[in-house]
Amino acid sequence: MKLPCHEGGSVHVFREVLMATPDTILLVEDDRFFLTIEKQFLRSTPVTVLEARTAEEALASCKVQKPQLIYLSYDIPGTDGAELCRRIKTDPQMRGTAVVMVCDAKRQEQIEKSRSAGCDGVLTKPLDRHRFLDVARSFLAGIREVRRSCLIRVRFKAQGQPLTAKGLDISRGGVFLDTSVPLPAGEVLEMELQLSHFPEQGPWVSCHGIIAWLNQRDKMFKPTHPIGFGVKFTGMPAESAGPLVQFLKTVGRDRSGTGGN
Structure with missing residues (x-):
């Protein structure tokens, strides 16, 4: 390897x-x-x-x-x-x-x-x-944190524009965003995640991420996922990491695979 x-x-x-x-x-x-x-x-x-x-x-x-x-x-x-x-x-x-x-x-x-x-x-x-x-x-090929299935609200800013999406899979390392917004791999995002099960209203936490892979209509990186992209967390403040860990304990374990992490 x-x-x-x-x-x-x-x-x-x-x-x-x-x-x-x-x-x-x-x-x-x-x-x-x-x-x-x-x-x-x-x-x-x-x-x-x-x-x-x-x-x-x-x-x-x-x-x-x-x-x-x-x-x-x-x-x-x-x-x-x-x-x-x-x-x-x-x-x-x-x-x-x-x-x-x-x-x-x-x-x-x-x-x-x-x-x-x-x-x-x-x-x-x-x-x-x-x-x-x-x-x-x-x-170690294949090391990956456990990804958990979820449905959360996500607000993010890319290229200076405020945008929204649904977060479907999440771990401590990243999240998959269900969105048709066309952004390239490598794009840096400012993000806010609402850590509650939709449609519940939970706390919002801030973090930074980078688009790690794309799911596009003409090229599906993950055929089991909708259109969107996987985001890898690159900056997770302590005040955000704690609530994320607690939220992960409340969501079910999904099939093997990855969001952004």
């Missing part, structure tokens, strides 16, 4: 990796706060999550449980993350495992040492949920 190259922001993926199934992710992190955040990011994804707090635990897990992807903190007891990465990448049995280093954004030397150690990607703290999951999707 040839991986896309991410350059920019705090994400850098720069190696081609072949992955196997089932999807298992190992989180190597000594700081309980960051470990909890990473586990929370992966909570709705269909993967097995393993934990390790030291280099020894991580190596044992790699040899026995054989994860496909490792998020490896640079600061771990026993050795630094770059050295552990080097040991994994020089071991014939483990070198096919994708290793994404998690470094301090203010410590450029950590990023440079991680790259020299042969890691497959770099993330920097503070962690961004969308970038964290984008990296996982790059290495």
Whole structure:
């Protein structure tokens, strides 16, 4: 599988990796706060999550449980993350495992040492949920958060124009909009979602998104969906994320597939 190259922001993926199934992710992190955040990011994804707090635990897990992807903190007891990465990448049995280093954004030397150690990607703290999951999707084909069927009101602004649509499928990563408004993939949207089951009147929350794919009359990306487009959330304030999580608990699980996420 040839991986896309991410350059920019705090994400850098720069190696081609072949992955196997089932999807298992190992989180190597000594700081309980960051470990909890990473586990929370992966909570709705269909993967097995393993934990390790030291280099020894991580190596044992790699040899026995054989994860496909490792998020490896640079600061771990026993050795630094770059050295552990080097040991994994020089071991014939483990070198096919994708290793994404998690470094301090203010410590450029950590990023440079991680790259020299042969890691497959770099993330920097503070962690961004969308970038964290984008990296996982790059290495583990098919990772996707559970999409839930819904019917909500959506107001959005594109090219300076206020517009409305119906949201049909939603997750923490995106939403599908049922609309005939002709907008291109890549269009950035300012959005407001009414998080209630139509025709109920619930709270409105604000967020930003980008059109990830199109369902057009002459080219149906998702034949089971109406005309419209899938939107990937790119900016979800904390005051919006909380209500969205609560709303998702009230809607039913839909068939596998995707809205914008």
